[in-house]
Amino acid sequence: MFWQIINFFILVFVFNKYFKKPLGKMLDSRKKKITSDLSQAEDTKKAAIELQKESEEILRKAKIEANEILKTAEKKADERREAILDEAKTQREKIIKTAEMEAIKMKSDAKEMLQEEVKVLAVKLAETLIKEKINSKIESTLIDEFIDEVGEEK
Template identity: 30%
Template sequence: MQVQELVGIVPWTFIAQICNLFLQVYLIKRFLFKPINNMLAKRKELADAQIQEAVKAKEEAETMKSEYEQGIRDARNKANEIVAAAQKTAAVQSEELLKEAASQAAAMKAKAESDIAQEKRKAVNEIKDEIGGMAMEIAGKVIEREISEEDHAKLIDDFIANVGETS
């Protein structure tokens, strides 16, 4: 009969084992699963917070990048405006210099023409005097008489008029 006792179920032992199992499950759940679950929840919250911070940092970086790119575009536009203004200023200054040079050249030309005309009058007057003297000598030799001052002036004027018409 001892063999049967090994296989048989003793009700008080079975009840004690069931109570022991429930007690172990309760203790494991109370002192092991709850702290582990709490720790896992805290780690999950920490990971979620870090992910949120990373997303926020990424958005800020993208905002800064777009501001930086806008700043670069603005700087390029400003540089283009400065270059255009410098080109306009250079064109205006160039035009003014050309006008000033043209006016100086015209003034120099007018002065040169004035000087030429004055030299021409001076040369004509000198030639008149020389021609008048030569005409007097020639006339004196041809006529062999002395010419009065009036006749002399009239001959000079006639000669100059004839010379002026031929030249």
């Protein structure tokens, strides 16, 4: 047991003499590396949080801009729809006016044609009546003359 204690102290002495400084340096460098890695990880985490906030802000702005674009597009669509409706109403009114003018013209043409036909029929009727009167006068004159002639011969 005595020898084990002596052996232990010798090991402690050798360890302190030869291994303490290199192991201490290695542990210190390892500690510094771990500390720097932790601080770097903390900085990276902060940067990531900041980038996340920026991306959320950009996304919020993009949504607002998209809504504005959508509202503008809807407004333009409404304006275009109104313009198309106004144009359609104008064309409808032009078509109605044109149709009314054509109807008036057709009515006038039909009236003129009827007047011409009435004139022709009136002339024919007059001719027929005149012929009948002439024929009846001629007949009555002829009959009267015949009677007069027959009466004088007797």
